[in-house]
Amino acid sequence: MTTTRAARKTSFTSKASNYLDERTSISGAVSFLGRKIFPDHWSFMLGEVALYSFIAILISGVFLTFFFDPSMTHVTYEGSYVPLKGIGMSVAYHTALDISFEIRGGLLMRQVHHWAALLFVASIGLHMLRVFFTGAFRKPREINWVIGFLLFVLAMAEGFTGYSLPDDVLSGNGLAIINGMVKGIPIVGTWISYFLFGGLFPGTEIIPRLYSLHIMLLPAILIVVLGIHLVLIVVNKHTQFAGPGKTNKNVVGSPIMPTFAAKAGGFFFLVFGTIMLIASIFTINPIWNYGPYDPSPVSAGTQPDWYIGFADGALRLVPPGWETEWFGLTFTWAIIIPIIVMVGFLMLVAFYPFIEQWITGDKREHHLSDRPRNNPTRTAIGAAGVVFYAVMWAAASSDLMATHFHVNVFHVIYVLQAALIFGPIITYFITKRVALALQKKDREIVLHGYESGRIVRRPGGEYIEVHEPLDEYERYRLVTFETYEPTKERPNAQGRISAGVKIRGALSRWFFEDRITPVTQSELEASKHDH
Amino acid sequence: MTAQHDADATPQEHAVETVDRGSAVTQSDSFSDPGLPPHKPRQTDIHPAKEKRAERQVFLWFLLSMAGSVFAIFAYFAFPITEEDFGSVRINNLLLGLGLSLGLLGIGFGAVHWARQLMSDVEISEDRHPTHGSEQTRARAVEIFKLGDEESGFTRRSLIRNSLIGALALFPLPAVFMFRDLAPKQDAVEAISQTPWETGTRLAIDPTGTPIKASDVTIGSAFHVIPETLDSHAHDFLDQKALSVVLLVRMPEEQLHETEERKGWSYNGIVAYSKICTHVGCPVALYEQHTHHLLCPCHQSTFDVSDGAKVVFGPAARPLPQLPIAVDDEGYLVAQRDFTEPIGPSFWERLDHIDDEHPESSARTEDRA
Ligand code: HEM
Numbered sequence: 001m002t003t004t005r006a007a008r009k010t011s012f013t014s015k016a017s018n019y020l021d022e023r024t025s026i027s028g029a030v031s032f033l034g035r036k037i038f039p040d041h042w043s044f045m046l047g048e049v050a051l052y053s054f055i056a057i058l059i060s061g062v063f064l065t066f067f068f069d070p071s072m073t074h075v076t077y078e079g080s081y082v083p084l085k086g087i088g089m090s091v092a093y094h095t096a097l098d099i100s101f102e103i104r105g106g107l108l109m110r111q112v113h114h115w116a117a118l119l120f121v122a123s124i125g126l127h128m129l130r131v132f133f134t135g136a137f138r139k140p141r142e143i144n145w146v147i148g149f150l151l152f153v154l155a156m157a158e159g160f161t162g163y164s165l166p167d168d169v170l171s172g173n174g175l176a177i178i179n180g181m182v183k184g185i186p187i188v189g190t191w192i193s194y195f196l197f198g199g200l201f202p203g204t205e206i207i208p209r210l211y212s213l214h215i216m217l218l219p220a221i222l223i224v225v226l227g228i229h230l231v232l233i234v235v236n237k238h239t240q241f242a243g244p245g246k247t248n249k250n251v252v253g254s255p256i257m258p259t260f261a262a263k264a265g266g267f268f269f270l271v272f273g274t275i276m277l278i279a280s281i282f283t284i285n286p287i288w289n290y291g292p293y294d295p296s297p298v299s300a301g302t303q304p305d306w307y308i309g310f311a312d313g314a315l316r317l318v319p320p321g322w323e324t325e326w327f328g329l330t331f332t333w334a335i336i337i338p339i340i341v342m343v344g345f346l347m348l349v350a351f352y353p354f355i356e357q358w359i360t361g362d363k364r365e366h367h368l369s370d371r372p373r374n375n376p377t378r379t380a381i382g383a384a385g386v387v388f389y390a391v392m393w394a395a396a397s398s399d400l401m402a403t404h405f406h407v408n409v410f411h412v413i414y415v416l417q418a419a420l421i422f423g424p425i426i427t428y429f430i431t432k433r434v435a436l437a438l439q440k441k442d443r444e445i446v447l448h449g450y451e452s453g454r455i456v457r458r459p460g461g462e463y464i465e466v467h468e469p470l471d472e473y474e475r476y477r478l479v480t481f482e483t484y485e486p487t488k489e490r491p492n493a494q495g496r497i498s499a500g501v502k503i504r505g506a507l508s509r510w511f512f513e514d515r516i517t518p519v520t521q522s523e524l525e526a527s528k529h530d531h
Numbered sequence: 532m533t534a535q536h537d538a539d540a541t542p543q544e545h546a547v548e549t550v551d552r553g554s555a556v557t558q559s560d561s562f563s564d565p566g567l568p569p570h571k572p573r574q575t576d577i578h579p580a581k582e583k584r585a586e587r588q589v590f591l592w593f594l595l596s597m598a599g600s601v602f603a604i605f606a607y608f609a610f611p612i613t614e615e616d617f618g619s620v621r622i623n624n625l626l627l628g629l630g631l632s633l634g635l636l637g638i639g640f641g642a643v644h645w646a647r648q649l650m651s652d653v654e655i656s657e658d659r660h661p662t663h664g665s666e667q668t669r670a671r672a673v674e675i676f677k678l679g680d681e682e683s684g685f686t687r688r689s690l691i692r693n694s695l696i697g698a699l700a701l702f703p704l705p706a707v708f709m710f711r712d713l714a715p716k717q718d719a720v721e722a723i724s725q726t727p728w729e730t731g732t733r734l735a736i737d738p739t740g741t742p743i744k745a746s747d748v749t750i751g752s753a754f755h756v757i758p759e760t761l762d763s764h765a766h767d768f769l770d771q772k773a774l775s776v777v778l779l780v781r782m783p784e785e786q787l788h789e790t791e792e793r794k795g796w797s798y799n800g801i802v803a804y805s806k807i808c809t810h811v812g813c814p815v816a817l818y819e820q821h822t823h824h825l826l827c828p829c830h831q832s833t834f835d836v837s838d839g840a841k842v843v844f845g846p847a848a849r850p851l852p853q854l855p856i857a858v859d860d861e862g863y864l865v866a867q868r869d870f871t872e873p874i875g876p877s878f879w880e881r882l883d884h885i886d887d888e889h890p891e892s893s894a895r896t897e898d899r900a
C-alpha cells in the first residue's frame with residue numbers, strides 16, 4: 001500500500017512497515033482494527049483493570065518462579081531471618097523466605113504478585129457487576145458472559161493454588177480445610193482427597209502438584225479464555241449508554257489509534273504503578289510471622305484472601321448437627337449443603353442471561369447498556385445476589401466482628417444466618433422501589449424540567465419554584481430506554497397452556513408488572529398545555 | 532427506542548426487525564434522536580498557550596518516569612539487603628518500589644494527559660451490523676458442510692462414522708486410569724482410619740516430645756500432646772502428626788461427666804481428645820478453662836470437654852474422638868489404645884472403621900439436646 005510513497009520518501013518507519021507488510025500483510029489487521037471505536041465510560045475501565053493486573057501478575061509471577069522451589073522436602077532453616085533460624089520447614093517455605101530476605105526486590109515482587117492477585121479478582125467481580133446491572137450480557141454477548149464467568153472461577157482457582165504454595169501455617173491450614181471439605185463429598189470424597197494429596201494429608205505431593213496447576217495449567221487456560229473474551233469484544237463491539245446520536249446501530253467514541261490506545265496504554269501503567277506503590281509501602285502475607293506449616297498450631301482471627309471468604313463464611317453459617325448416618329454411610333450435610341448452595345448460586349450467575357432472555361422472549365441484538373434503574377427487577381435481583389454473597393463473605397469474619405464489637409460470636413452467627421435469608425429479600429424490595437422512584441423522577445424532569453432552586457412569586461400571590469426545561473439532548477438521554485410488558489399466556493395448537501408457558505408467564509409478570517414507560521412526545525405536549 | 536425508529540423509517544432494515552422482539556413494547560410516539568451534540572472545544576483546542584502548557588506537562592511526566600527508573604536501579608545497589616537485618620529488607624523494598632512506581636506512574640499520567648488534552652476528542656460514530664454473517668457467507672458455510680459430508684460420506688457411511696465416534700469416545704479413557712497412582716496402592720479408607728497411637732504409647736508435649744507425668748498435670752491446665760514415638764525426622768512426620776495431635780485437659784473430677792462406657796478412659800480428671808476438628812479438620816486449639824469449652828478458630832465449632840467433647844455450637848456435627856488414657860509404672864501418661872473411631876472430618880465410609888468393641892463412640896454418645 002505504501003510502496004509508491006515509500007520508494008520516494010524512505011523514512012525508516014515506512015521502510016520497516018513495508019518490509020513487514022510484504023511478509024505478513026499486517027496492513028489488513030491495522031486497517032481493520034486501527035480505527036475501531038471504543039465508547040468511553042468510567043465503568044468500562046473495570047475490565048481493563050482486571051486485564052492489567054493480570055499482566056502485573058504474570059510479570060511478577062515469572063520472576064518468582066526463578067527463585068521458588070515447591071518441594072516439600074524437610075530442611076532446617078539457615079537463612080538470614082533470625083527468629084526462624086534452626087527451625088525445620090519445607091523447601092517451599094524456605095525458598096519463599098529466601099525470596100523475601102535474600103533477594104533484592106524479591107519481597108517487592110512477592111508483594112506485587114499478591115496485591116495484584118487481590119486486585120485482579122476484585123476488578124473481575126466489579127466488572128461482572130457492571131455487565132450485569134447494565135444488561136450488557138444480552139444477545140449477542142451471552143457467550144462472552146459465560147466466558148467471563150469462567151475467568152472469574154479460574155482467577156479464584158489461581159488465587160487459591162497460589163496462596164497454598166508457600167507452605168506456611170495459614171496456607172497449610174487452608175489446605176486442611178479443603179481436605180475436610182473434599183472428604184465430605186458423598187461416595188467419592190475420601191478417594192478424591194487421597195488422590196489429591198497423594199495419600200495422607202498433608203503428604204509431600206500437594207504443593208508440587210498445586211504448583212504445576214498454578215504456574216502452568218491454570219494460567220494457560222486463563223490466557224486462552226481471556227483471548228477469546230477479548231476477541232469477542234472486538235467482534236461484538238462494546239455496548240454504549242443510549243444518548244443523542246448513540247443508538248443500537250452505531251458505536252460512538254474514540255478510535256483505537258491514537259486516543260484509545262494512548263488512554264488504555266497509559267492506564268496500564270497507572271494500574272501497574274499503583275500496584276507497585278502499594279507493594280512498596282504495605283506488607284501483604286508476611287509468611288515469616290506465621291511459621292512453617294504444622295498441623296498442630298493455629299491462631300485465631302486469621303483470614304483467607306478476600307475472595308475465598310464467601311466459601312469460608314458459607315461453612316460457618318451451618319447450624320450444629322447437620323450430619324446423618326443412613327445404611328452405614330455418612331452424609332455430611334454440614335459440607336454438602338453449603339457446597340450445593342454456593343455452586344447453585346454460581347450457576348444462577350452463569351446462566352442468568354439465558355433465563356432473562358427466556359422470560360422476555362426478546363431475540364433481538366442489544367447494544368445499548370441499560371441504566372440500572374430502567375430495569376428495576378433485574379437490578380433488584382442483582383442487588384439481592386450481592387447481599388447474599390456479602391453475608392456469606394461477612395460470616396468469614398464472624399470472630400473478628402465479635403471481638404471488635406464485644407459481642408458473643410454465637411450471636412453474630414445467629415444474626416448472619418437470619419441475614420442470609422432475609423437480607424436478600426429485603427434488599428430486593430427496597431432496590432426495586434428505589435429504581436422505580438428514580439424512574440419516576442426522570443419522568444418528572446422530562447415533563448416539567450429541572451428544579452432550578454429559584455422561587456418566584458406569582459401575580460396571584462402564591463410562590464412557585466422555577467423549573468428549567470431540558471435541552472433536547474438531555475431529554476433524549478432520559479427517554480431512550482426499552483420497556484417490556486408481561487407476556488400473554490397463549491394457548492398452543494391443542495388449545496392448552498403448557499406448564500412452561502405458565503411459568504414463563506408468571507416470571508414475566510413478576511419481572512414487568514411494575515414498570516414505568518418513557519415519556520412520549522404527546523405526553524410532553526400535554527404537560528405543556530397544563531401550564 | 533431509536534432502533535425501532537430507524538427500522539420504521541428505513542424499509543431495508545426491516546429484515547432485522549423480523550427477529551422476535553418478545554414482550555418488548557413498541558413505543559409509537561417516542562422522541563426522535565437529535566443526533567450527536569455539537570462538539571465543545573477544549574481549552575487546549577482554543578488557546579495555543581494552554582496547548583503548549585499541556586505539552587510541557589506531558590513531557591514532565593515522562594521525565595519523572597525516567598528519573599524514577601534510574602532511581603530504582605540506583606536504589607537496588609545503594610540499599611542492599613544485609614544479612615540478618617530486617618530493616619535493610621524494608622528499605623530495599625520501599626526505595627526500589629518507589630523508584631519503579633514512579634517509572635510506571637510517570638508514563639501512565641503522561642500518556643493519559645496527552646490523550647485527554649492534546650489528541651482529538653471528537654467522538655466518532657461507527658456503524659454496527661448484525662453479528663451473524665451475511666446471507667452469502669451463511670449459504671457458503673452450509674454448502675461447505677454439505678460438500679464435506681458428500682465427499683467424505685460422513686452421513687452415508689454410517690458404519691465407519693459410528694466406529695470413529697466409538698474410538699474417539701474410548702481413547703481418552705486410559706488417561707483416567709493412569710491417575711490411579713496419584714496416591715499409594717493402599718486403600719484410602721484404611722490409610723486415614725488409623726493413627727500412630729498404640730497401647731502404651733506415652734503422651735508427650737508438642738513440639739518438644741517430652742513425656743508427661745500425670746503428677747505434673749495440675750487442675751485446670753491444658754497440654755498440646757503428640758505421641759512420644761513420633762519421629763520428627765521421618766518422611767511422613769507431618770502426616771502422622773496430623774493424625775495424632777491431642778489436647779489434654781485436667782479438671783476437677785466432679786465436673787467431669789463421663790458415660791458408663793468411658794468411665795475408664797480418663798485418669799484423675801485428666802482427659803485427652805483428638806485436636807483435629809470433626810468439622811473440616813482445623814486444629815481445635817483454644818481452650819477456655821472456666822467453661823471447659825474447646826473452640827475451633829476456623830468456623831467456631833465449640834466442644835464441651837467436661838461432657839464428652841460434645842458440640843455446643845458451630846457447624847461441627849460430632850464430638851471430638853476421645854483417646855483412652857492410663858498411667859504406666861513410672862507415672863507417665865500413656866494411651867490405652869488407638870482412638871476407637873477415625874479422627875477428623877467426616878467421610879462417607881467413616882462408620883466402617885468404628886471399633887466394634889466400643890460402639891459407643893462419638894457417633895452415638897452425642898446427645899442432641
Ligand atoms: C493468574 C492469576 C494468578 C493469581 C491470582 C496468583 C495468585 C498468587 C498468590 C495469592 C500467591 C501467594 C503469594 C504470596 O506468597 O505472597 C501466589 C504465589 C506464587 N505465584 Fe501466582 N498467581 C497467578 C498467576 C501466576 C503465574 C502466571 C505465575 C508464574 C508464571 C505465578 C507464580 C507464582 C509463584 C512462583 C508463587 C509462589 C512464590 C511465593 O510465595 O513467593 N503465579 N500466586
Ligand code: FES
Pocket residue numbers: 808809810811812813827828829830831832845846847
Ligand atoms: S474446622 Fe473446626 S469448625 Fe470448621
